Amino acid sequence: MIATPGAPTRADIKEVLVRYQSAGIGQLLFFGRAGCEYEYLSERWMDMCADFIELADELGMKVWLYDDYNCPTTYVNGQLTAQGPEYQAKSILAYLDGEQFVYQQHTNPKAGDMLSDTAIDYFVSSTYEAYAARFSQYFGKTILGIFSDEPTQGHLPRKTSWDNRIVVPSYTGIDDDYQELTGRGLADDMRAYLLDNQKDSFWLAYWDLIGKRSRAYLDRLSNWCREHDLVLTGHLYDEHDSYDAVFKNGDPMHVLKGYSFPGMDEIFTETSVKTAEWITLGMVENAIRAVGAG
Secondary structure: OEEOOEOOOHHHHHHHHHHHHHOOOOEEEEEEOOOEOOOOOOHHHHHHHHHHHHHHHHHOOEEEEEEEEOOOOOOHHHOOHHHOHHHEEEEEEEEEEOOEEEEEEEEEEEEEOOOOHHHHHHHHHHHHHHHHHHHHHHEOOOEEEEEEEOOOOOOOOOOOEEOOEEEEEEOOOHHHHHHHHHOOOHHHHHHHHHHOOOOOOHHHHHHHHHHHHHHHHHHHHHHHHHHOOOEEEEEOOOOOOHHHHHHHHOOHHHHHHHOOOOOOOOOOOOOOOOOHHHHHHHHHHHHHHHHOOO
């Protein structure tokens, strides 16, 4: 992984790649992080990308593209969310105010809506198609694939309920989908849970819906990559503990299988603290077996 702070020149990039190669590293992922002086996806940005790709090709190295600026992915460095609420991540806020039940959908202006077809249309056209327009001749040859970093439907609290409130990821139309799946109203089930947290079985259906919707997002990116002779890899947000992973993307057993080359950032081994890493390892092994790669 090579970050791109400052204003790297072609000579700077060549020096780094030669040093990587001399250390036995034959593949690289370059990614824009805060501090890069080139505007993301601008012509100058694409010229920098060309320097990496062309030099890697000359040296016989392989390249992976990073599909955003910083993380999480789908943000397009703020360009996507600037399009308006329809493009911003959704969440449900539910709580009891005395005897009154409050049920609201909120948007997060700092996170892209990976569960919205409209938002993903923008994300794919602005990012994936932009790289294809400039570098498709390298796809499947020097460029092996695309890295999708920590997709999530917003940064939300880790707990389902605190101070008698619920804040969870959502998407437009989830109420109808939940009604069709269960024959019950989502708001009704959340109210019942707030009144009696033993009535928690509805969460299975809820996280199943979120997980399948998140999986559909990654399926779409994987299909795009497949059509362009690439693979999609990366990892999910808060994947280290399966409990936390659910609150970021829904059922991770669905979501991980959306990658054509499933990956995981890190599997902790602090067994004296907890043993959740074995569940984490099982999640990614399940995805790898299902996909046949990873």
